[in-house]
Amino acid sequence: MDRLLVLLMLLWSSECEDIRLAEGDGRCAGTLELKRGEWTKVDIRDWTLKEAAVFCQHLDCGSVISLLNRKLSSKTVAWYVNHDCGQSGFPLSDCGRYEHTFYAQYLICSDSVRLLNGSTISSGRLEVRSNHQWSSVCETDFDQQDAEVVCRELGYGAPLIIQGAFFGEAPAPIWTKEFQCAGNESGLLECKSSDSAGNTCSPDRAVGLACLESDDIRLTGGDSHCAGTLELKQGDWRPVDGQNWTLEAAAAFCLHLDCGAAVSVGERRESSNRTVWRIISDCVHSGSPFRECITLGSSSLLLNLICSDSVRLLGGNSLCSGRLEVKSSQPNHQWSSVCEAGFDWQDAEVVCRELGCGLPTVFQGVLFGGVEALIGTKEFQCAGNESGLLECKSSDTAGNTCSSGRAVGLFCSGSFRLVGEASLCTGTLELKHLDDWRPVEASAWTLKAAAVFCKYLHCGSAISLQRRVASSSRYLWRVSPHCFRHGNEKTKCITSTYSFFILYLTCSDSIRLLNGKSLCSGRLEVRSNQSNHQWSSVCEDDFDRHDAEVVCRELSCGAPLTFQGALFGKAAAPIQKKEFQCAGNESGLLECKSSDSGGNTCSPDRAGGLICSEPVRLVGGDSRCAGTLELKDAGVWRPVDASGWTLEAVGPVCLHLGCGPAVSVGERREFSDKPAWLIERYCDLSGLDLRECITYWHSSSAVNLVCFEIQVQPNISVSSSMDGVSQVQQRRFQVSRSSKLTITCSIQPQLSGGFFQLIFTSSNTAFSYSRPAVNHLARFVFPAANPAHQGNYSCVYHLLSHSFSSQSCLLSVTSSNPTALIIRWVVVPLTLLMVNIALYFYRKATRGQRPSRQQNMELVVCTLYVSAAEERPDEEGEAQAAEQDLHGTHLISP
Incomplete structure (x- = not known):
């Protein structure tokens, strides 16, 4: 129940009660008292000013002005009423408890x-x-x-x-x-x-x-008016209780004081308790005035707050991102945006350091909307090691004007950073907590869980996760992956620990896959340079198999399976205007040659989606479907620990390897512990992406797996309205022109869901069509066969939830002219028959003999055998969907 509603119910229920303000300057000011036989002081020390306003209304006074805590000359009994009391509408006299206290609340309402x-x-x-x-x-x-x-x-x-x-x-x-x-x-x-x-x-x-809310707020005891102990005035100046504050919550005070961003929050301990203001942070976040959000309390911990004097980031989704503004020291202390033309990487490093936000990841104009403040006319010339932006040298910009679209926006790494390498997207993961940067301890992390940091740092996809041994044990931050990934407050997910093992994370600098079922699938996006926050999708026309091989290798995935437009949704980002020309052996996509694409436009539904295979194998067995399970990550093959595996759990692994169902699962023992992968127990293997589920481990046992060797391969069959039905085993099929051609793809019933690709290739073109698998099959209907349909067809079955793909045999289709068929199958036999009849009567007439039973000529007819699976009536709508013209799609076969 809403707290204000509760208080209104209390007010309604206490209309017949005797309530007064005593020992004050008038009837509308004094200590709140309730008559319970005799007048008793009411303790409402944890009520906010807004909530206490109901008593002003009840007493027919005006608006509430202040609620103060006054020390009494001696300890007395008071009637304590908290917020949970009275939710059922009980009167104040029935809702509360007696307490002994040295303090009473002094309420002041206006009287007129x-x-x-x-x-x-x-x-x-x-x-x-x-x-x-x-x-x-x-x-x-x-x-x-x-x-x-x-x-x-x-x-x-x-x-x-x-x-x-x-x-x-x-x-x-x-x-x-x-x-x-x-x-x-x-x-x-x-x-x-x-x-x-x-x-x-x-x-x-x-x-x-x-x-306007009054300016009764200040920071005292610091080096400037933007640093010190936070105090509020409501009647009296009192400090603010320092417990459980975050930078995000304290940032409102920096803004109110016309300071910059919140840089740090801390606690200053005093020798004894004193009366303080306690502030309800949710109330402040809602935009309510501070006076409505404070209650009286007692504490020895006071809030120390440091705000930046001269820089701030506005409009971002965190304290470490936003449009950069600088406050001039002279003459009028005005905030101004900064033009991107007068700002470089060294300047960004200084700003991020000044704000306690790690390293810059992106800066670019118009990242955070238009500009309301003035545009600065200075060009900063920082060396990169200054402690503040205004300590840098500066000069007038070449032009004194800068459009609002060029006001620089900045992303800093915030409270996370990757250090120790040249790239900002690779290194030891460090976390800033309680103003202390420490490495993150490596236990329990998986690649999927750590991918959130790649996104947070504005890098690409997560590539690898390693557990490295520090030179000596030290205090690290232990972060609970499950707590952090589920959106809990950061401070609740962090503890200090003493350990050797630190987390080393590699994210891609310039490519990422979005909206996929695994780390190795999704819509492909490319970022051209580090200072540009813009990610661009890639048009399917500008991407081929060699390009896909490079991307899959760069992301530490297996071979490419499929690249197709709109496979993972339409493009939200701009479309890349370059055509990649990879040889296939490059280590990264941006190392490939490129040229302007033939056309500079590409519709959003042609943004390419990519599926790479998972780097999984079975080794040491009698076949590729038996052996020790190994997984490749960061270029290293390691066995998988045998703990916790069941026959049901390994089933998806067999399917992924193109084998049949799992037959047995066991373990292979070693003499000593060796590096291995441990499958995280919370991971759902039905969606098989083992790299998302592994964490680095040492083990003396590895899982041994035996699957059926039968490969699950789709079937392909073809039929024509004139020419019957054939399976692919015949390998060739001739279809009459203008007849309806139907190609059917099917898969064994043990697999469900997924989709089929019908792949067509000829001497000069290649196309593909995709349809969902319904009842384990899909039909592709061409209403009028013509020479354009001559070529090779194959069915590829994709089951994305298991990262599984398999291709059928090839079927070669040729077309023929119906007139020629009529001549071949009707006219020619009739002509031969008439010739035979004529010869028969001629011989009879000339020789006077009866024809013998033995035919002198036999007509040999080649029959096309119909498959056991008879053609079913077309489902409504299938023909319409398949009657569309052939459309080009870049094809990557598994």
């Missing part, structure tokens, strides 16, 4: 003005109390000076909005006086007033007012 129906306690429709009656104020009788007095009276900053009916029409009477404030009065009713020009005012002209 209030703001109603606003989204915050600093906004709403203005009402004034006179003669025990509340009245709205007409906007024509209210001006800027009047508004300044009201906002000051309620403890806020300058007025922001003064407008009629902004917070609804007025149900109460309309005030008939015009206020004439000078602006320096302490309360609205202290201002002069006169009868308004008109004594009537319509309800839609009742003035609404919004005040």
Whole structure:
């Protein structure tokens, strides 16, 4: 139940109760007391100011102004009411408990003005109390000076909005006086007033007012106004409790103080407890004013906050990304964006270091939208080792103008980085926690789990994961992979540990596969250079088998299986305008030669998707379908530990290897532990991508596996409306022109799902068609055969969930002219028959003899045998789908 709703229920249920504010300057200020036989102080120390406002309303006072904690001269009994109490609407006297305390809460409400129906306690429709009656104020009788007095009276900053009916029409009477404030009065009713020009005012002209939150917030004891112990003023200045703060939560205070980004949060311990403000971070994140989010508390840990003085990143999805702005020291301390033309890699390194954000990964214009601030006219000339951007040398840019589209946006690695190598996408993984950079301990991590860091660092796909031994044991950060991957708060997933083993991660610099079922499948995207955040899809027309071999090798996957447009969805990113010309032996795609593609446009549905095989094998057995299971990662083949394997679990491995079902699973013992792969126990092997499930291990046992040697291979059959049905075993089939040609692909019933590719090749062209496997088969219908259909056909079955592909035998199809067939099968036999009849009668006439039973000529007819699988009636819609014209698709056969 919403906390405010609970409080309103409490208020409703306590209407008949005796509640008062005692020992104050008036009826609307004092210590909150409840009559339970005798007057007893009410302890509401964990209530926020917004929640305490219900008591002001109950007492017919105005808006709430402050809630203070006052120390009593002696310990006393108080009635403690917390937020869980009263959810069922019980009166205050029935909801709470007695406690002994030295403190009481002192509540101050205004006695003559209030703001109603606003989204915050600093906004709403203005009402004034006179003669025990509340009245709205007409906007024509209210001006800027009047508004300044009201906002000051309620403890806020300058007025922001003064407008009629902004917070609804007025149900109460309309005030008939015009206020004439000078602006320096302490309360609205202290201002002069006169009868308004008109004594009537319509309800839609009742003035609404919004005040700026007061500037009662500061950082003290630091080197500048942007560093120190955080303090808030609500009646009294008090520090903020320092427990459980994150940089993300504290960033709102830096913004409020007109400082830059939040750089660090910490705790300053005092010798004893003192009264502090506790801030509800969720309340701050929701955009509510700070005064609505604080409660009174006691603590010896105070919040120390450091904000940057002069740089900040705005509009990003983290504290370490966004549009870069710089605050000038002279003359007016104004924030300005930075032009990308005056900013380079060394400048970016300084900014990321100044913000405590690791290393730069990307900087580029218009990464984070248009620019509202001014564009700086200075070009920075950092050496890269400065501690702050304004310490760098600078000069005027060649041109003093820079379009809003060139304001630089910056990505830093944030609280994660890969160090020790030249590439930002390879190295020892380090994490910043509690302002301390440490390597991440390597236990329990899999490549799939670690892929999140590649994405976080704006690198490509995850390639390999290694567990390296440090030169000596040290304190490392242990990060729970499952906790981190499931979106939990980072601080809840991290502990300190003492270990030798550190995590070494390799991500690709420039290529990635997206939306695939595994790390080795997905839509291919390429990034041209490190300083460019833009990833581009690759058009299928500009990519061939050699290119695919390079990509699969670069990602440490097996041989390429398929490359086809829109296999993994349409392209969201721009389309690459280069055609790659790889020889096939390059180590990376960007090492290949390239040229401008023939056409500079490529539709999103032709963005190429790639499937590479998984590097898995069985070795040491009697056949390729038996032996010790090994997996290749980072160029190294290692056996798989035998722990936890069952016959059911290894079934997908047999299918992936193109073998039949699993027959047996066992283990091979070694004399000592050796490097091995351990399959992570949470991994779902039904989707077979073992590289996503492995973690580095040492073991003396490896899994031995025996599968049936029968390879699951699809069948292909062909039929024609004129020429019958044939299986591929005949290898050739002749179809009559203009007849309907149907090619059927099928697979054994032990496999379900997946899709078929029908591959067509001829002397001068190659095409492919794809259809889902329904009841283990798919039909491809060509309504009118013609010479363009002459060539070789084969069926390729793909089961992506198992990374399995298998190809049928080839079928050669030729076409013939129906007229020639008529001549061959009708005219020629009839002519021969007539000739035989003529010869018969001729011989009879000339020789007078009866013909013998023995024929002098036999007609030999070659019959095409129909397969056992009879053709079924076409399903509705199949012919329509297959009647489309042949369309080109780059083909990669398994």
